[in-house]
Amino acid sequence: MTSSLIFIVIGISMLYLFMFYTSGLIFIEFFKFKIKNHFVAIATGFFSYFTFISVCTFPLQLISVLPYVFFVYYIFAITIIYLLFCFIFIKFWLNTNFFKLDSLIFLLVVAVFIGIDYFSVNSISRENFSRHKNTLAILYWLKDNQVSFFNDSTLFNFLGFKPFQGWYTFQLSVIMMVNVEPYQYKDLIVPLLIILDAFIITSILFLFYESFTPKMRLNNRVAVFFISLVTFIITRMIFWWLDYSIFTGDMILLYLIFYATTMLLRYTTLNVRERYNPIFIGFVLGGYISFSWESSYQILFLLYAFIFLIQRRFNQNFTKDILKIAIFPMVGFIFYNIILRLYLQVVIFGSILVLMLLASYLMNRRYSFVAKFELFLENHNLFTVLFVPIFFMTISTAFILAFNENILAEKYNSLNIIYIWTSLVENNIAKQFLTFIISMTLLTCSFVWVFFRKKVKYDLITNCIDLFLVSYLTFYNPISVRFISTFYPKMFETNGMVLVVLLFTFINALPYAIKTKKTIQESNDVIVIKKYSRVNF
Structure with a gap:
């Protein structure tokens, strides 16, 4: 890498980080x-930016006469508008003090993650950047050709959804901005994404830390921070080892899920109910199409778990929260099925x-109807939680019996997410046996949890457990996956990323739960924040 390119990478990084911040x-x-800590805002700005890209570019991608280069320049225009937006509302960030202790600690942690990422790229990750470089080179070479979801004759078809994902277009816009040759892509893209990755994960770490340590003593907060930092570092290295890539957007999608889950836990764990949190979570989740259209079903599964966690936490007025969270990602999910011509799913989820x-209309006109609906869900909570998993398992069992299949056979056992996670076990028989034991144990625990989940007092750990077990029971247990794989065969190519994130969220929450175990909440009343301002002038 030349010295001039190093300065260019740093300059571009500073520009985008300023915009995200x-x-x-x-x-x-x-x-x-x-x-x-104001640097928590970096992750907020990052995901909001890509949601904005998704919202602005998706309608135009339905038009079959626009060349791909149009979207690259379109991102330039969006970025300029975004920067103007930042300067118009300058009063919200002009009072930033970069020399506070927490700011310096943040930058120190960023440096740690930059080192971790650099080491992981060179020593842990098995990903070959050459493949990603070839994809970017092809996109650049074909940039003057038309691209559209519904035009089967375009030259982009063999690239799948990549031309329609804002993360690829963003990288190509940087390449065109700097005007580098293909052999220089690695020197430009890798350090740029490592820097952005380090700032994003550090921002999420501090968000997690700030959200769940408001009442701790100083010594406990310091201990929790260091334990959490070590846990995040280990988590990050495991993600590298599992080949989740920052280049293709897989890792960024994990961050998005982690960020949205953290915001939901913040909303459902604390006694402070931030009024606009649900609409923001939905807004952020709606940007998943910038990173992976093919993970649409994974986002749907996550939404399902989110809905029941909200319903577990709040006995009333939860319908509006569900609507706010679900509408944005549901639109992307429905269009994903339209693009794949899965019209049955379009009809179901469109309905x-x-x-x-x-329901949104009735909430404004006849809220009594919505109140009755919420009361029904509350009184029949067990039925509403178990309906979908029992339906899936019944259909799967019918398939297994109809085709005389052996559920323990490797062909079907390999569909199990746990089977993928036990890849360290080399003996195939031992691997299948271990997978079966873990799967059945989790399935049993999930059923038991459903019967007692409303009786267990809510806190950070029980909320994490609820998200994980409801997700596993409904979509990832070894019986349901037999049916799910018939209409979503690519589910297992993702290695169960939602479960991975929920599991690591639970692990990262443990130190917070241990230190706050003796903390007594002053009141069970929920305080709704409507008018909070961070600006002091």
Whole structure:
């Protein structure tokens, strides 16, 4: 790498980080979130930016006459507008003090993660950047050709959804901005994404830390921070080892899920109910199409678990939260099925979306009807939670019996997410046996949990457990996957990324739970934040 390219990478990184930071602070002010360390806003600005890209570019991608280069320049225009937006609302970030202790600690942690990422890229990850470089080179070579979801004759078809994902277009826009040759792509893209990755994960770490340590003593907070930092570092290295890539967007999608889950846990764990948190979570989740269209079903599964966690936490007025979280990602999910011509799923989930919009209308006109619906869900909670998993397992069992299949056979056992996770076990028989034992144990625990989940007092750990076990029981148990794989065969190519994130969320939450175990909540009353301002002038 030449010295001039190093300075270019640093300059571009600073530009985008400035944009993410300032826009993040603006969104935090708009959505009335309480934060202490201003650098937490970087992740907020990052995911909001790519959601904005998704919202602005997706309608145009339905038009079959636009060349791909149009979207590259379109991102330039969006970025300029975004920067203007940041300067228009300058008062929300102008009072930033970069020399505070927490800011210096943040930058130190960023340096640690940059080192971890650099080491992981060279020593842990088995990914070959050459393949990604070839994809970018092909996109650049074909940039003057038309691209559209519904035009089967375009030259982009063999690239799948990559031309439609904002993460690829973003990287190509940087390449065109710097005007580098293909052999220089690695020298430009790798350090740029390592820097962005380090800032994003550090921002999420500090968000997690700030959200769940408000009442701790100083010595406990310091201990929890260091334990959490070590846990995040180990988690990050495991993600590298599992070949989740920052280049293709897989790792960024994990961050998005982790970030949204953290915001939901913040909403359902604390006694402070941030009024605009659900709409922000939905807004962020709606940007998943910038990183992976093919993970649409994974996002749907995550939404399902989110819905029941909200319903577990709040006995009333939870319908509006569900609507706010679900509508944005549901639109992307429905279009994903339209693109794949899966019209049955389009009808089913389109009907659900219509019901959501109808419920939104009724909430303004006849809220008593919605109140009755919420009361029904509360009184029949067991039925509503078990309906979908029992339906899936019944259909799967029918398939197994009809085709005389052996559920313990490797062909079907390999569909189990746990089977993929036990790849360290070399003996195939031992691997299948271990997978079966773990799967059945989790399935049993999930069923038991469903019967007692409403009786267990909510806190950070029980909320994490609820998300994980409800997800596993409904979508990832070894019986249900037999049916799910018939309409979503690519589910297992993702290695169960939602379960991976929920599991690591639980692990990262453990030190917080241990230190706050003796903390007594002052009141069970929920305080709704409507008018909070971080700006002091």
